[in-house]
Amino acid sequence: MTETQIAVGVFGAAGRMGAEVCRAVQAAPDLELVAQLDVGDDRAPATAAQVMVDFTHPDAVLDNLSWCIENRIHAVVGTTGFTEDRLAQLRWALGSAPGVGIVVAANFSVGAVLMMHFAEQAARFYESVEIIELHHPDKADAPSGTATTTARRIAAARDAASRPAIPDATTQEVPGARGADIEGIRVHGVRLRGLVAHQEVLFGDPGETLTVRHDSFDRVSFMPGVLAAVRAVVDRPGLTIGIDDLLGIG
Ligand SMILES: NC(=O)C1=CN([C@@H]2O[C@H](COP(=O)(O)OP(=O)(O)OC[C@H]3O[C@@H](n4cnc5c(N)ncnc54)[C@H](OP(=O)(O)O)[C@@H]3O)[C@@H](O)[C@H]2O)C=CC1
Numbered sequence: 001m002t003e004t005q006i007a008v009g010v011f012g013a014a015g016r017m018g019a020e021v022c023r024a025v026q027a028a029p030d031l032e033l034v035a036q037l038d039v040g041d042d043r044a045p046a047t048a049a050q051v052m053v054d055f056t057h058p059d060a061v062l063d064n065l066s067w068c069i070e071n072r073i074h075a076v077v078g079t080t081g082f083t084e085d086r087l088a089q090l091r092w093a094l095g096s097a098p099g100v101g102i103v104v105a106a107n108f109s110v111g112a113v114l115m116m117h118f119a120e121q122a123a124r125f126y127e128s129v130e131i132i133e134l135h136h137p138d139k140a141d142a143p144s145g146t147a148t149t150t151a152r153r154i155a156a157a158r159d160a161a162s163r164p165a166i167p168d169a170t171t172q173e174v175p176g177a178r179g180a181d182i183e184g185i186r187v188h189g190v191r192l193r194g195l196v197a198h199q200e201v202l203f204g205d206p207g208e209t210l211t212v213r214h215d216s217f218d219r220v221s222f223m224p225g226v227l228a229a230v231r232a233v234v235d236r237p238g239l240t241i242g243i244d245d246l247l248g249i250g
């Protein structure tokens with residue numbers, strides 16, 4: 001490792017995302033892969049890391065991050081399941097570790113970040129909006145973190161514009177037919193072999209609709225965002241949510 005390289009470790013290194021992150025870090029001249037950890041592995045090699053990247057499981061991520069904070073190691077986190085309560089726990093824990101940075105992002109693909117941004121911009125103009133997220137069938141969580149984040153951002157934008165509730169005359173429903181209700185926004189999940197990660201945000205007004213769609217066809221799509229976060233987090237103490245700022249979006 002040269003003096004200018006950032007030492008990086010990966011939690012979930014054998015997983016779909018973790019393996020891709022290991023390849024991306026190894027291919028980047030300014031980064032050095034110093035630890036690849038999976039379930040049950042001794043974390044000792046990770047003490048050599050300046051930044052740990054976590055793509056594991058919502059049940060595992062907080063314990064990994066507590067360990068990072070205790071050991072004053074920055075973290076870049078793509079694992080889903082971050083509720084407001086979990087983010088508050090992280091902020092509180094970071095309070096005892098000045099200088100340590102954590103970036104948590106529901107989606108590291110530049111296109112998905114733009115899709116969420118565009119959807120947020122459109123939100124105040126339309127009477128109706130629904131989200132369809134489409135993923136590979138091996139995904140553990142539904143709705144996706146991206147869909148949940150998008151729904152929250154749209155709900156906040158509608159709220160700020162004093163938009164009334166979305167019209168829906170449904171009175172008879174097979175349970176689940178109208179999807180999940182995330183802060184008043186309907187979110188529908190599709191799990192289909194052949195897919196990777198996709199999302200459509202559908203807006204409707206009298207006489208017109210607008211669809212904002214993003215497709216990740218390959219997990220390489222997440223790597224520029226992950227590496228940008230790894231490079232940025234060493235100089236970004238505290239909690240950063242999303243990579244919009246790092247990409248200059250917003
Ligand atoms: N933010 C973003 O841009 C993206 C986020 N994701 C999210 O990342 C997460 C992982 O996705 P994906 O890679 O597809 O899932 P995988 O199941 O393929 O990978 C998760 C890996 O983490 C391992 N793991 C579980 N617990 C621990 C632990 N405590 N310490 C270390 N490793 C652990 C698993 O091991 P084992 O299999 O033995 O349990 C597995 O190898 C999900 O939450 C997903 O939604 C995915 C893509 C993009």
Ligand SMILES: O=C(O)C1=N[C@H](C(=O)O)C[C@H](O)C1
Binds near residue numbers: 145198
């Ligand atoms: O599990 C996945 O694959 C993905 N997870 C993230 C999510 O839940 O939003 C990001 C992307 O959609 C891929």
